[in-house]
Amino acid sequence: MKRKVLFYSFFILVFLLLQTTLLHYAAIMGVIPNILVVFIIITGLLRGNIEGGIVGFFAGLAVDLLFGGVLGFYALLGMYLGIAAGSVNRRLFRENLLVAVFFTFVYSVLYEFLIYVINNIMSGNMQYLYALTDVILPESVYNSIIALLMFPLLIRVEGWFEGKESKLRKY
Amino acid sequence: MSFITIILLVVMGVSANKSSKLNWLNNILSVPMKPVQGFFTTVGRKVEGTFSFFKDIEAVRKENEQLKIQIAGLEKENRELSVLKIKNDELRQALSLKEQFGDYSILGSNIIAVDPGNWFNVFKIDMGSKEGVKTDAPVVTSARGLVGRVVSSDLTTSNVQTIIDEKSSVSGWIAKAGGGHAIVRGDMQLKEKGLCKMDYIPLEVDVEVGDIIETSGLGGIYPKGILIGEVIEVRKTNSELDRYAIIQPAADFKRLEEVYVLKNNQSNETGSAGK
Numbered sequence: 001m002k003r004k005v006l007f008y009s010f011f012i013l014v015f016l017l018l019q020t021t022l023l024h025y026a027a028i029m030g031v032i033p034n035i036l037v038v039f040i041i042i043t044g045l046l047r048g049n050i051e052g053g054i055v056g057f058f059a060g061l062a063v064d065l066l067f068g069g070v071l072g073f074y075a076l077l078g079m080y081l082g083i084a085a086g087s088v089n090r091r092l093f094r095e096n097l098l099v100a101v102f103f104t105f106v107y108s109v110l111y112e113f114l115i116y117v118i119n120n121i122m123s124g125n126m127q128y129l130y131a132l133t134d135v136i137l138p139e140s141v142y143n144s145i146i147a148l149l150m151f152p153l154l155i156r157v158e159g160w161f162e163g164k165e166s167k168l169r170k171y
Numbered sequence: 172m173s174f175i176t177i178i179l180l181v182v183m184g185v186s187a188n189k190s191s192k193l194n195w196l197n198n199i200l201s202v203p204m205k206p207v208q209g210f211f212t213t214v215g216r217k218v219e220g221t222f223s224f225f226k227d228i229e230a231v232r233k234e235n236e237q238l239k240i241q242i243a244g245l246e247k248e249n250r251e252l253s254v255l256k257i258k259n260d261e262l263r264q265a266l267s268l269k270e271q272f273g274d275y276s277i278l279g280s281n282i283i284a285v286d287p288g289n290w291f292n293v294f295k296i297d298m299g300s301k302e303g304v305k306t307d308a309p310v311v312t313s314a315r316g317l318v319g320r321v322v323s324s325d326l327t328t329s330n331v332q333t334i335i336d337e338k339s340s341v342s343g344w345i346a347k348a349g350g351g352h353a354i355v356r357g358d359m360q361l362k363e364k365g366l367c368k369m370d371y372i373p374l375e376v377d378v379e380v381g382d383i384i385e386t387s388g389l390g391g392i393y394p395k396g397i398l399i400g401e402v403i404e405v406r407k408t409n410s411e412l413d414r415y416a417i418i419q420p421a422a423d424f425k426r427l428e429e430v431y432v433l434k435n436n437q438s439n440e441t442g443s444a445g446k
Contacts, residue, residue, distance in 0.1 A: 029363075119290060
């Protein structure tokens with residue numbers, strides 16, 4: 001348990017650091033991937049909705065603390081994202097790479113669209129179509145590619161959790 | 172889950188108020204992260220810089236020769252201009268005009284991190300309320316082109332919203348005879364190219380390509396007369412009321428590394444920084 005908390009905190013901090021600094025050099029057509037979102041989604045898929053929700057909450061909270069306008073906005077969305085990704089868990093073979101890539105794409109689209117709508121709904125200047133075709137879809141494709149790389153890493157980490165932890169999972 | 176949702180909604184409501192004590196929580200992460208983020212950003216720039224270094228070396232040599240010739244010419248010009256400057260200063264005093272940023276002191280700072288998403292054009296600088304940076308302080312480049320304003324400041328870092336951010340709008344002044352006020356705002360489609368949009372152009376003002384846009388001083392955030400940029404295109408739709416202009420900001424947002432915060436000296440004493 002202690003090890004798990006350490007691992008998740010480590011991943012969140014490292015991904016957040018990369019996200020806010022070096023990743024901007026990897027922009028394609030002005031769009032950067034969101035590796036924190038990929039991390040939340042894959043954690044949700046692999047570990048279920050409770051761990052997904054917790055990781056999403058803390059990853060979002062970290063973004064809030066560093067960049068958020070209001071405290072709790074990204075924490076709430078991140079938690080929902082983790083729970084949503086975790087809820088797919090039992091119906092599909094979760095250790096399949098393609099399943100992970102597919103759901104990363106779908107949830108990235110939903111997540112980013114939600115952020116866009118919430119942030120712009122009062123502005124009267126909505127450009128849904130442009131946002132979708134020029135930001136959300138490219139970013140989601142990019143996220144899926146990141147998922148392709150991140151999934152094997154997290155599968156390994158998960159195997160490690162499972163090996164060390166007793167089989168008594170409480171959900 | 173619904174319990175956490177309600178709690179978070181309350182927290183969001185409370186922290187929406189900028190003066191709320193809750194916003195002090197931001198320091199938990201932003202203070203220890205500052206050196207690490209600074210390090211990563213510097214490393215990224217170094218790597219990028221090394222690559223371009225090899226590419227540029229030949230070009231630089233040629234450029235150097237040209238520049239030397241140019242410098243000689245400019246030095247002469249400079250001497251002539253300094254005479255004009257003295258004359259200008261005298262005339263200014265005669266008109267008792269205030270120095271442009273007379274009430275402000277300038278604080279240099281580095282960009283250490285950028286907003287994690289694709290939606291906002293916000294970045295983090297390594298100066299915070301400890302150094303006296305406050306919300307709404309204007310931020311400019313070394314050439315005094317407008318960058319944006321501080322939207323929040325923690326103990327050692329602050330977040331700066333650029334003028335190409337979608338949520339930003341600045342009251343601009345079309346600086347020419349018969350100029351007028353207009354609103355310069357960020358636009359989602361233009362911000363990728365580092366441009367912004369100017370609308371609400373008064374009917375009687377004849378905007379042309381090449382017009383210089385400055386801050387108007389209305390709204391109380393930006394002092395009057397900071398250079399925003401230059402009009403590069405005027406788009407007319409079917410009605411005259413609907414026209415807007417595209418502005419090339421004086422600041423190059425892709426290459427921005429160092430920015431300067433204008434600190435208002437007058438409100439410094441009454442401020443509650445560090446409370």
